[in-house]
Amino acid sequence: MEVKILSAKFDIEDAHKIEVAKQHGAYSTLDKVFSMQPEEVIEEVKKSGLRGRGGAGFPAGVKWGFLPKDTGKPVYLAVNSDESEPATFKDRYILVKDPHMMIEGIIICSYAIRSHETFIYIRGEYTSQVKALQAAVDEAYEAGYLGDKVDGHDFKLDVTVHRGAGAYVCGEETALLESVEGKKGQPRSKPPFPAVEGLYGCPTIINNVQSIASLPFILEKGADAYKAYGTEKSSGTHLFGISGHVEKPGMYELPLGVPLLEVIDKVAGGVWKGRKMKGVIPGGSSTPVLLPEEAKTVTLDYESMAEHKTMFGSGGIVVFDETVDIVELVKNLIDFYHHESCGQCTPCREGLGWMKKITAKILAGDGTLDDVNLLRELCDNIEMKTVCVLSAACTMPVRSYLDKFRHEFEAYVTTEGSSAEAK
Amino acid sequence: MSDRSQLISTGEPFQFDSERDAEFERLVKRYPTRESMILPSLWLIQEQEGWVSQEAMAYVADRIGTFATKIYEAATFYTMYHLHPMGENHICVCRTLSCWLRGKQDIVDYLKDEIGIKPGQISEDGKFSLEEVECLGHCGTAPVVQVNGEFHEEMDVDKLKSLLATLK
Ligand SMILES: Cc1cc2nc3c(=O)[nH]c(=O)nc-3n(C[C@H](O)[C@H](O)[C@H](O)COP(=O)(O)O)c2cc1C
Ligand code: SF4
Ligand code: FES
Numbered sequence: 001m002e003v004k005i006l007s008a009k010f011d012i013e014d015a016h017k018i019e020v021a022k023q024h025g026a027y028s029t030l031d032k033v034f035s036m037q038p039e040e041v042i043e044e045v046k047k048s049g050l051r052g053r054g055g056a057g058f059p060a061g062v063k064w065g066f067l068p069k070d071t072g073k074p075v076y077l078a079v080n081s082d083e084s085e086p087a088t089f090k091d092r093y094i095l096v097k098d099p100h101m102m103i104e105g106i107i108i109c110s111y112a113i114r115s116h117e118t119f120i121y122i123r124g125e126y127t128s129q130v131k132a133l134q135a136a137v138d139e140a141y142e143a144g145y146l147g148d149k150v151d152g153h154d155f156k157l158d159v160t161v162h163r164g165a166g167a168y169v170c171g172e173e174t175a176l177l178e179s180v181e182g183k184k185g186q187p188r189s190k191p192p193f194p195a196v197e198g199l200y201g202c203p204t205i206i207n208n209v210q211s212i213a214s215l216p217f218i219l220e221k222g223a224d225a226y227k228a229y230g231t232e233k234s235s236g237t238h239l240f241g242i243s244g245h246v247e248k249p250g251m252y253e254l255p256l257g258v259p260l261l262e263v264i265d266k267v268a269g270g271v272w273k274g275r276k277m278k279g280v281i282p283g284g285s286s287t288p289v290l291l292p293e294e295a296k297t298v299t300l301d302y303e304s305m306a307e308h309k310t311m312f313g314s315g316g317i318v319v320f321d322e323t324v325d326i327v328e329l330v331k332n333l334i335d336f337y338h339h340e341s342c343g344q345c346t347p348c349r350e351g352l353g354w355m356k357k358i359t360a361k362i363l364a365g366d367g368t369l370d371d372v373n374l375l376r377e378l379c380d381n382i383e384m385k386t387v388c389v390l391s392a393a394c395t396m397p398v399r400s401y402l403d404k405f406r407h408e409f410e411a412y413v414t415t416e417g418s419s420a421e422a423k
Numbered sequence: 424m425s426d427r428s429q430l431i432s433t434g435e436p437f438q439f440d441s442e443r444d445a446e447f448e449r450l451v452k453r454y455p456t457r458e459s460m461i462l463p464s465l466w467l468i469q470e471q472e473g474w475v476s477q478e479a480m481a482y483v484a485d486r487i488g489t490f491a492t493k494i495y496e497a498a499t500f501y502t503m504y505h506l507h508p509m510g511e512n513h514i515c516v517c518r519t520l521s522c523w524l525r526g527k528q529d530i531v532d533y534l535k536d537e538i539g540i541k542p543g544q545i546s547e548d549g550k551f552s553l554e555e556v557e558c559l560g561h562c563g564t565a566p567v568v569q570v571n572g573e574f575h576e577e578m579d580v581d582k583l584k585s586l587l588a589t590l591k
Pocket of ligand 3: 086087088517518519520521522523557558559560561562565566567
C-alpha cells in the first residue's frame, strides 16, 4: 500500500545534503520551470488537484490565483512548519530527511506567484530540525539555488528561517504572520485574506511544508502523473502519521483514498496487544472521532471523511483501544486547546476554560446530568463565534465524543439534583 | 511553567556577546521591519543566558528601536521563553493525546519520585527542572521526552533511568 513519492529519498543515506540530493534529482526541475510562464506553473498545479496539506485541504493552485495583480507591493511566501496539531508529525521528516525537496518547491512556488522572499515558520520545539533546515538553506545559497540569481536564472529569491517559541495557535496562518512580524500570535479577522493583505500588509501566500514539497514531483512528472495517485477529487499521496494504540505507529506515505481500517491493520500492524479498537481519530486531534463500525466504510480522502461527518485534517490518525476512558481522553484534549487559546475572543478563552472545569468536575464524580448537557451546549455556543477556528478545533471533537460515547459521561454523573432528562 | 507575568531583574546590565551580536546583525537584514527581530532576539538572549531577564528585554528593545512593552508582550506570550533561570537539565514531558495513550503518566510519576519535584518546579540543587508540555510532533514514537532540547523517543521507565544516569 505504501508509496514513495515525497519519501523517495528518505531512506537514502545523507540525502539531506545537497550533493547527495542532487545525485538523486534535486533541483532538476528548475530549468523546465523557468522555461514556463508563471501562469503555466499555476495551471499545472491546479490541474494536479494538489490540496493544502496543513489541514484545510484548499486547492493550492486556486489559492495562488487569489493574489491581486500588479499591486506594486512585494509578494511574500510563508511556509507553515509549525506542525503542532496533536497527532501530526509528518513535516519534520521532510525538513530533516529531504529539505532540498522543499526548497526546490519554494523556488517553484515563488516563481509561480512572483515572490522574492520566503519565510519558513518552524515551531520552536524543533531544535535539531531548525538546525538541519538552516543548514540546508545555507547549502542552497552556497550552491546558487537561492540568492540573487536562482540557478543562474534572472530570478532573485531569499529564504529566511523564522523560529517560533511554543504556541500551537501560530500554525493558524494569520497568527503565523503576526509572529513573523514580532507580535504575539493572535489571529487576525478575515477578510482581508492574506493573499490580499498578509505579511507586512502585502499579498502573502501561506502553504504547508508538505504542500510545497509536493511541487517538484508535479512539475517534473506532470499533473497527470500526480493524479495517477489518489482519487478523482483527492489526488496524490500524503504522509500519514499513525499513533496511539497500534502495533507499528509511525509515518507512512500512502496514496489518498485507501481504506482506513486496512491501513490500521496492514500498515500499522493493527490494534496493539490483541485488543479491540474503541475509536479512531482520522486527521489530528481536532477531527471528530469515528466508531469502529463507522470506520469500516471510511477511505483516507477528503470526500469520504466529509461523508462520515469528520475531516481529513492533517492526516494524523490516532487509534485507541477498549481500555481508554473517554471522559479522561476528552479532558486531555480540552486541556490542550484551552492552554493554546490566544485569549482574544471571550467564547474561546472563557468557554474552553468552562469546558475544562466541567469535565474535571464530571471526572471527579461531582458532576450531574446537567453538567453533561451544559458541556454539549457549550460546544454549540462557542463554535464559529470566534476570530479563528482554534475554538472549533476543540468543540468539534468534544461534541463527537459526547454524542457517540454519551453513556460514558453519564456513568460518571449521579442523576440526583439534575432537572434535565437524559438526551 | 510559571506565572508568565513576572519579570525578573538581575541588577546587572545585559549585552549580546560578540557571536550573538554578529548573528543579530546578520538576521536584521533579512526582515523588512526591525520589529521582526523580537522573536529571534529573545532566542539569542536565551541561548546566551539560559533565560530572559528584564535587563535583557530592555537591551533588545533599545537595539531594535521599539518599546519595551512589545518585547514583554512576546516574551510573556510564547511559552518557550524562560522568564527565570531553569534547572541545569530542563526536562519536558509531552502530556498530549498520543503520549498520554502510550503512558506519559508513568514517565511523569517516575520523574516526580526520582527528582522530587512536580511539573513546574526546579530542584533545590538547581540540577533539574520539570515541565509538562503539549504535543511535540513526535507522536509516532510516543511517549516523548525532551531534555535540554534533545528528543528522547519511545520512552519507558527503564530508558528514563539510563537517561537520568547520564545527566546526574
Ligand atoms: C489553530 C490552527 C492551527 C494550525 N496549525 C497548522 C500547522 O501547524 N501547520 C499547517 O501547515 N497548517 C496549520 N493550520 C492551517 C493554516 O491556517 C493554513 O490553512 C495552512 O498552513 C495553509 O497551507 P496549505 O493550504 O498548504 O494547507 C492551522 C490552523 C489553525 C486554525
Ligand atoms: S478562537 Fe481562540 S485562539 Fe482563535 S483568535 Fe479567538 S481566542 Fe484566539
Ligand atoms: S502527543 Fe506527544 S509528541 Fe505528539
